[in-house]
Amino acid sequence: MPKIVMKFGGTSVADLDRIRNVARLVKKQRDAGDEVAVVVSAMSGTTNHLVKLCNDLNPLHDTAEYDAVVATGEQVTTGLLAIALQSLGTPARSWQGWQIPILSDDAHGKARVDQIDGQKLLAAMARGETPIIAGFQGVTADGRVTTLGRGGSDLSAVAIAAAIKADRCDIYTDVDGIYTTDPRVVPRARKLEKISFEEMLELASVGAKVLQTRSVEMAMKHGVRIQVLSSFADKPGSLVVGEDEIVEKLVVSGVAYSVDDAKVTLRRVADRPGVAAILFGRLAEAHVNVDMIVQNLGADGTTDMTFTVGRGDLAQARVALEDVREALGYQEVLTDPAVAKISVVGIGMRSHAGVAARMFKALSERNINIQVISTSEIKVSVLVAAEYKELAVRALHSCFGLDGDEPPAVGEGQ
Amino acid sequence: MPKIVMKFGGTSVADLDRIRNVARLVKKQRDAGDEVAVVVSAMSGTTNHLVKLCNDLNPLHDTAEYDAVVATGEQVTTGLLAIALQSLGTPARSWQGWQIPILSDDAHGKARVDQIDGQKLLAAMARGETPIIAGFQGVTADGRVTTLGRGGSDLSAVAIAAAIKADRCDIYTDVDGIYTTDPRVVPRARKLEKISFEEMLELASVGAKVLQTRSVEMAMKHGVRIQVLSSFADKPGSLVVGEDEIVEKLVVSGVAYSVDDAKVTLRRVADRPGVAAILFGRLAEAHVNVDMIVQNLGADGTTDMTFTVGRGDLAQARVALEDVREALGYQEVLTDPAVAKISVVGIGMRSHAGVAARMFKALSERNINIQVISTSEIKVSVLVAAEYKELAVRALHSCFGLDGDEPPAVGEGQ
Numbered sequence: 001m002p003k004i005v006m007k008f009g010g011t012s013v014a015d016l017d018r019i020r021n022v023a024r025l026v027k028k029q030r031d032a033g034d035e036v037a038v039v040v041s042a043m044s045g046t047t048n049h050l051v052k053l054c055n056d057l058n059p060l061h062d063t064a065e066y067d068a069v070v071a072t073g074e075q076v077t078t079g080l081l082a083i084a085l086q087s088l089g090t091p092a093r094s095w096q097g098w099q100i101p102i103l104s105d106d107a108h109g110k111a112r113v114d115q116i117d118g119q120k121l122l123a124a125m126a127r128g129e130t131p132i133i134a135g136f137q138g139v140t141a142d143g144r145v146t147t148l149g150r151g152g153s154d155l156s157a158v159a160i161a162a163a164i165k166a167d168r169c170d171i172y173t174d175v176d177g178i179y180t181t182d183p184r185v186v187p188r189a190r191k192l193e194k195i196s197f198e199e200m201l202e203l204a205s206v207g208a209k210v211l212q213t214r215s216v217e218m219a220m221k222h223g224v225r226i227q228v229l230s231s232f233a234d235k236p237g238s239l240v241v242g243e244d245e246i247v248e249k250l251v252v253s254g255v256a257y258s259v260d261d262a263k264v265t266l267r268r269v270a271d272r273p274g275v276a277a278i279l280f281g282r283l284a285e286a287h288v289n290v291d292m293i294v295q296n297l298g299a300d301g302t303t304d305m306t307f308t309v310g311r312g313d314l315a316q317a318r319v320a321l322e323d324v325r326e327a328l329g330y331q332e333v334l335t336d337p338a339v340a341k342i343s344v345v346g347i348g349m350r351s352h353a354g355v356a357a358r359m360f361k362a363l364s365e366r367n368i369n370i371q372v373i374s375t376s377e378i379k380v381s382v383l384v385a386a387e388y389k390e391l392a393v394r395a396l397h398s399c400f401g402l403d404g405d406e407p408p409a410v411g412e413g414q
Numbered sequence: 415m416p417k418i419v420m421k422f423g424g425t426s427v428a429d430l431d432r433i434r435n436v437a438r439l440v441k442k443q444r445d446a447g448d449e450v451a452v453v454v455s456a457m458s459g460t461t462n463h464l465v466k467l468c469n470d471l472n473p474l475h476d477t478a479e480y481d482a483v484v485a486t487g488e489q490v491t492t493g494l495l496a497i498a499l500q501s502l503g504t505p506a507r508s509w510q511g512w513q514i515p516i517l518s519d520d521a522h523g524k525a526r527v528d529q530i531d532g533q534k535l536l537a538a539m540a541r542g543e544t545p546i547i548a549g550f551q552g553v554t555a556d557g558r559v560t561t562l563g564r565g566g567s568d569l570s571a572v573a574i575a576a577a578i579k580a581d582r583c584d585i586y587t588d589v590d591g592i593y594t595t596d597p598r599v600v601p602r603a604r605k606l607e608k609i610s611f612e613e614m615l616e617l618a619s620v621g622a623k624v625l626q627t628r629s630v631e632m633a634m635k636h637g638v639r640i641q642v643l644s645s646f647a648d649k650p651g652s653l654v655v656g657e658d659e660i661v662e663k664l665v666v667s668g669v670a671y672s673v674d675d676a677k678v679t680l681r682r683v684a685d686r687p688g689v690a691a692i693l694f695g696r697l698a699e700a701h702v703n704v705d706m707i708v709q710n711l712g713a714d715g716t717t718d719m720t721f722t723v724g725r726g727d728l729a730q731a732r733v734a735l736e737d738v739r740e741a742l743g744y745q746e747v748l749t750d751p752a753v754a755k756i757s758v759v760g761i762g763m764r765s766h767a768g769v770a771a772r773m774f775k776a777l778s779e780r781n782i783n784i785q786v787i788s789t790s791e792i793k794v795s796v797l798v799a800a801e802y803k804e805l806a807v808r809a810l811h812s813c814f815g816l817d818g819d820e821p822p823a824v825g826e827g828q
Contacts, residue, residue: 016470053494056430058501065500068508069493072486079483080467086479087472094482098512099557143513 003035003125003166007135007157010044011174012231013077016084019043022231023084025172026130030090035125037164038092039135039157040081042073063108067137067147071097074134074153082132091129095121097137097145102156104138104146111138111146113155118163125164133160154215162222169219169226170237171211176230177238178203178210180402181255185393190404194239194246195253202345202379203256216240243347251348251355252400257393258341259386261291261308263371264317268302268331278327279305286320288313292341292374292383302331306372308383311337339371340389343381344396356380362399368392417449417539419583421549421571424458426586426645427491430498433457436645437498439586440544444504449539451578452506453549453571454495456487477522481551481561485511488548488567496546505543509535511551511559516570518552518560525552525560527569532577539578547574568629576636583633583640584651585625590644591652592617592624594816595669599807604818608653608660609667616759616793617670630654657761665762665769666814671807672755673800675705675722677785678731682716682745692741693719700734702727706755706788706797716745720786722797725751753785754803757795758810770794776813782806 006029008022022040029036041047050070054061078094085092097104100120104111121131135153138146148155154171161169177191178200195203197220204213210228219226219240229237243249269275276295283290293307309317314335321333349355356373359380363370368391372383384392397403420440427433436454443450455461464484468475492508499506511518514534518525535545549567552560562569568585575583591605592614609617611634618627624642633640633654643651657663683689690709697704707721723731728749735747763769770787773794777784782805786797798806811817 016467019471050490053430053490054497057433057494057497061497062500065493065496065508067493068496068510069490072489075486075489076464076467076483079479079481080471082479082482083468083471083475086476094479096482 001033001035002168003037003164004029005037005039005157005161005164005166005169006172007039007153007169008041008172008231009153009174010041010047012172013040013042013081014044016080018231019077019080019084022081022172023088023090025231026081026085027088027090030130037121037125037131037133037160037166038081039133039153039160040074040077041135041153043077046073046076064106064144067108067145070147071134071137071145074136078132078134085130085132092132093124093129095131095133097134098139098143100133102138102159103141104148106140106144106146108144108146110149111140113138113148113159116159116163118160118165121160122164152212154212155218158215158219158222158224158226161224162218166224169224171226171228172231173210173228174230174232175210175228176233176235177228178240178254180253181393181397182257185257185390186255186397186403188403188405189397190402192238192253194241196243196246196347197240198243198378199253199345199347200240202343202376203254211240246347249348249351250346251352252344252346252396252402253348254345255393255396255400255402256343256345257389258343259339259389260311261339261341261383262311262314262335262337263306263308263339263383264314264321265304265306265334265336266321266328266330266332267304267334268298269305270329271298271301271303275328276305278324279321282320282324283309283317286316288317288320292372292381294372308339308341308372338386339383340386340392341381341383342389342392342396343379344400345379346400347378349378349380358399359396362395363392366391366395368395415447415449416582417451417578417580418443419451419453419571419575419578419580420586421453421567421583422455422586422645423567423588424455424461425588427454427456427495428458430494432645433491433494433498436495436586437502437504439645440495440499441502441504444544451535451539451545451547451574451580452495453547453567453574454488454491455549455567457491460487460490478520478558481522481525481559484561485548485551485559488550492546492548499544499546506546507538507543509545509547511548512553512557514547516552516573517555518562520554520558520560522558522560524563525554527552527562527573530573530577532574532579535574536578566626568626569632572629572633572636572638572640575638576632580638583638585640585642586645587624587642588644588646589624589642590647590649591642592654592668594667595807595811596671599671599804600669600811600817602817602819603811604816606652606667608655610657610660610761611654612657612792613667613759613761614654616757616790617668625654660761663762663765664760665766666758666760666810666816667762668759669807669810669814669816670757670759671803672757673753673803674725675753675755675797676725676728676749676751677720677722677753677797678728678735679718679720679748679750680735680742680744680746681718681748682712683719684743685712685715685717689742690719692738693735696734696738697723697731700730702731702734706786706795708786722753722755722786752800753797754800754806755795755797756803756806756810757793758814759793760814761792763792763794772813773810776809777806780805780809782809
């Protein structure tokens, strides 16, 4: 019998009507002949309310007690969904992290799952009882409740799916799948039927936030097939799977953008060995994440160095750069937060040359100036002025043949 | 070092300001040199909200899942109070029923505590950390969460006090102690300094609902000294203790009343052996609780039987009486819900005769007709017409010397 994990986020269980709707979806999956385990988030709004109580008492609260408070949100949903399922005649039982157990480390508020014992869940499923599991939480070896950090319910679902060797992990959310790009920018964006873990990771890391990066990493590590679909629309979603399952490997399967970066240029840095080591070593010490890097050779023994940092880290970066001004002997620091990073991603790139060249041509035809370039095995990213973001995304979406036949009906993506 | 259990009800932790106030009370107790364990209820309103969610989904919900949902209310309070205490520099840690564990049977929604392991709590207290324990909940031997039924947090507190051999269990509530009678009826009611378990049980069972009967029974069984006091007034409350601690044993320590009963009279019942067995046997089968019973001998081979039942059971009682009409051959059934039961309670009664006589005289002087009388070792109860309730209570309160010097200031009792 196929084993399916179904995961429902906060908006899917926001009120009793939606919980009843989720119960019907679960019953339908069972009636189709599958063994089902369910992972749920807190009803939307609940977690924020509980977090606010802790913060109002003390912004520097103990994270272990924060976890004890916040984990109750998911517990409430598990009990309510179990009641809703039982009311449809479907045996169900709630499971908290400590009851399974989902063992985690003790990094309260952002714990990592160490180990999940699937035996009790499998026994329940074998006797026809659907486990309703609290997402976002675990328990330490010495019995304290932990939470896995924001978005942790996806991670819970994938980890549970790995532990019970599920055939698929269905992540129900308020979008109906993964798109070739943001439909708000490109109305002709198409829903992808399948995408590889690697592509999903590259897309997530540049701003397509359907799935949390950590849960995709875990799915890839354990070979858990994920489906992203809507709990409000009765149709298949998008599958995230291993490359071996993807027959037609697209050269470019998606176009992503991010406006979370800022560009930093050091003018006239002394061009001698060790300069880059000092510069990026100091930035790393200051916990500033550096992404794209480019260096232009100068003629007079100096060079210009350009790189991007997270926009929120810009102030931190300026302080760090001041610390090494003497050592590097640069002339001035220029910063520009008004930049957008545009990326094309596709596993077909590995066997196709010329993707970067096609990309640059498409952008130059629209007179979009490329400020920085970076490439990986399955991704090419460029930094452009922020005002060109939409134009660049649309140009690349067309150029790589991703446009659908016509725009989807308004609201269909919700 | 003295060990104190402090228990705070829902109104004492109703919002963050009150939780901060409770933290200050706990810190003060610790600063006085005591080892402290704290038991808390859910923030007032929370439990009702959670119960409503379960009922709205399905009025016939699974009680095990009801418990999983409802137990989260206390869990939130434990975490928040731990944070509030830590913010005052007082080490504290939340404890749920399953973490201690508080083992209960599996009668979900109204479970009974089987056993509490006090070792982890004692170890925490020994290292200077105050345990903040979720009241109202336990866990079954196979790891499912239970709740102990309404008012169960008092029971939790007394059971915890017994398990850790506490010197006293302080029950903080919204009244400042136990009174000789209801101050709303008798403004000159006095707060009792000490009262015995037995007296408290008799008073609770006739409507003075400061402490739940089950928690007083457990305190008596394990010799746990209880103090009832207000979390809003900084003064000592009333002690509930064993008789051996009470030097001056009052003949009457309190006057209680109840308007929860209805009177039933069977006219002209055949006066032969076995009649009472049939009558009260049938009522017991119908789960109708019978309290006071009186039988008047008739002259013609018949008799009138009068008894009281819970007012809510009256309809049920009528059906049961119809079932045995033929067997008993009674002429008619008269019922009267407009009655009040007035009781005087005191352990001094054991060694003092004449309490009933003084009581009847005081009532007759006010022309109050006594309908039924029942007595126990430390209690005399009479049934009177409901309209005489206040007059009777005031007459008895005066007659047994319970009146205070003058009425307390308005609102002092809150």
